[in-house]
Amino acid sequence: MANAFTKRLSGYAPLNDADVGLLADACRNVRDVPAGHHLIMEGDSPDPVFVMLEGWACGYKILPDGGRQILAFMLPGDFCDIHIAVLKAVDHSIVTITNAKVASVPRAQMEVLVQARPTITRAFWWSQLVDQSVLRAWIVSMGRRTANERIAHLMCELYIRMRNIGLATDDQCEMPLTQIVIADAVGLTPVHVNRVLKSLRLGKVMELRSGSLTIIDPVRLSEIAGFDGNYLHGRLKQVG
Amino acid sequence: MANAFTKRLSGYAPLNDADVGLLADACRNVRDVPAGHHLIMEGDSPDPVFVMLEGWACGYKILPDGGRQILAFMLPGDFCDIHIAVLKAVDHSIVTITNAKVASVPRAQMEVLVQARPTITRAFWWSQLVDQSVLRAWIVSMGRRTANERIAHLMCELYIRMRNIGLATDDQCEMPLTQIVIADAVGLTPVHVNRVLKSLRLGKVMELRSGSLTIIDPVRLSEIAGFDGNYLHGRLKQVG
DNA sequence: CGCACGGTTGAAGCGGCTCAATCTGGGTGG
DNA sequence: CCACCCAGATTGAGCCGCTTCAACCGTGCG
Secondary structure (H helix, E strand, C coil): CCCHHHHHHHCCCCCCHHHHHHHHHHCCCEEEECCCCEEECCCCCCCCEEEEEECCEEEEEECCCCCEEEEEEECCCCECCHHHCCCCCCCCEEEECCCEEEEEECHHHHHHHHHHCHHHHHHHHHHHHHHHHHHHHHHHHHHHCCHHHHHHHHHHHHHHHHHHCCCECCCEEECCCCHHHHHHHHCCCHHHHHHHHHHHHHCCCEEEECCEEEECCHHHHHHHHCCCHHHHCCCCCCCC | CCCHHHHHHHCCCCCCHHHHHHHHHHCCCEEEECCCCEEECCCCCCCCEEEEEECCEEEEEECCCCCEEEEEEECCCCECCHHHCCCCCCCCEEEECCCEEEEEECHHHHHHHHHHCHHHHHHHHHHHHHHHHHHHHHHHHHHHCCHHHHHHHHHHHHHHHHHHCCCECCCEEECCCCHHHHHHHHCCCHHHHHHHHHHHHHCCCEEEECCEEEECCHHHHHHHHCCCHHHHCCCCCCCC
C-alpha cells in the first residue's frame, strides 16, 4: 500500500491506515515516463497533479536569452505542482531527469482528499512549507554563497532529502545530475561546475561520478556549505 | 472596515461582507512599530501571525560570515509568516524597514477562520501561491540575471505590488529602500548597486531618490528586467 | 564505425567585489 | 541657529572569481 508518496507525507503528519489508503488510491493511475520527458510545459493549463513515485524531475524556466534556471528538483514522493493548483497557466516547465514512474491525480480528487481528511490537509500544508523553505535556502545560496559553497549546499540538500526517503546509505546516494543540470540549478556555467567538483574531489570532500554522490568528509562538506538541515524538516539530523 | 489586508485578499477570492468583517476583526489588535524593529527573530517560536497594515518590512537570513540575504519584502496587506505556522522555530528574521502598523493575529484565530470560511481559506492559499511565485522569480534573477537586470526586475516587482494595493501612481511609488537593503536583496554589494542605479538614472530608465521610485521609461525598464508580471497575479497588467 | 553528448582542461576577458576616500543631508545637542 | 555627527550615497583604482571561447577526451549508442 505504501509508496514513496505516502511515506514522505507520513513524515509530516500522523496519517492513519485509512489516510494512507486514500492517498495510495489517488496514485493508482501511474505512468512510466522516460528521461527528458516533459510533464508540464510553460503555458499549459494545469490539470492533473503529478506525483513522483520513482525517478527524478526538475522544474525550470527559460529566459529570453535562452538561458535556463532550474527552480526545484523533484524526488520520489514529491508533488510536482500543487502550488499552481489555481493558476490559469503555468509559468515554468517540469521535465524528468531520469526514467520515472509518475502518478497523475485529478485536481478534483485532490480537493476531495483535502475536504474529507484534515490530517491529509495538514500533511499537504507541511509539504508546501518545506518546499518553500527549500526555495528560500536556494535564494540564500545564489545571493551570498560562492561557487564552492553553492554546490556543496545543493549536494547536502539533495543527499538529506534522499536519505529522508530511505534512498541513501551513510555516505552515498544516487545523484543523476549532469554538470550542465547542476550549473543550471546553482546559476553557474558547466565549465566552472566542473572545476568546483574537481576541487571538492581533490580536497577529499565528496565525489560525484557516474550518477552517484559519495560524501567522503561529511563535516567538511557541511562546513563549506554552511548547511543547516533543519529547514528540510524539524526532526532531521545533520549530515554526518 | 476594509484595510490593506482585506483589500489584498479580496484580490484573490470573492470575499463577502461577512468574510471581510471577520478578517478585519482578526486584525483588531494593531501595534505601531518604528523602523528597524524586529517582528520575528531567528530561533523564536512562532506565535502570533503578523499582518502588515502600513509600512514595509523584510525577512532575511544572516550567514556565518556575517553577510545578509533578504528573502522577501512585506508590503501593506501582506502576511509576514503564515508559512512558518507549524514549525517549531523560525529560521529567519523579520524586521520593519519603515515605521509601520502591524496587526498580530493569534494562531488559534487563524485556524478558526480557515475552518469556518472556505473563501478565506482559498484567499490564504492564493496568497501563499503568489508568495511562492515571487520566491521563484527571485531565484531566476539571482541565478541568471546581471546586476542591471536584477535591480530592474526587483523594481518592477515592487512597483507592481504597490500599484496592486493602490499605492502607486502611473509612474511612481514609494520605495523606502537604502542601497544597502537593495544590495542584500539582490545579492550584490552596495557599491555596485549604486553604480547600477546611476546608469539606470543616466539612461533615463528610472530614478530612485529619497525613498521613492520614478519610472521614466516603463517599456525599457521591463525589457531590461525581462519582467513578466503575471506571476504576481493572474489578472495583473504589465508595467506601462 | 562514427556521431553526439557530457566531462575535462587551458587561456584570456570581464563583471562585480574590495578597499578607500569624499560627499551629502537629516538629526541632535549646545 | 549652528556645529557636529553619522548613516547612506558616490566615486575611483585595482583585483579576483567566474565566464567565455576553444580544444580535446571518453563513452554509450544507433
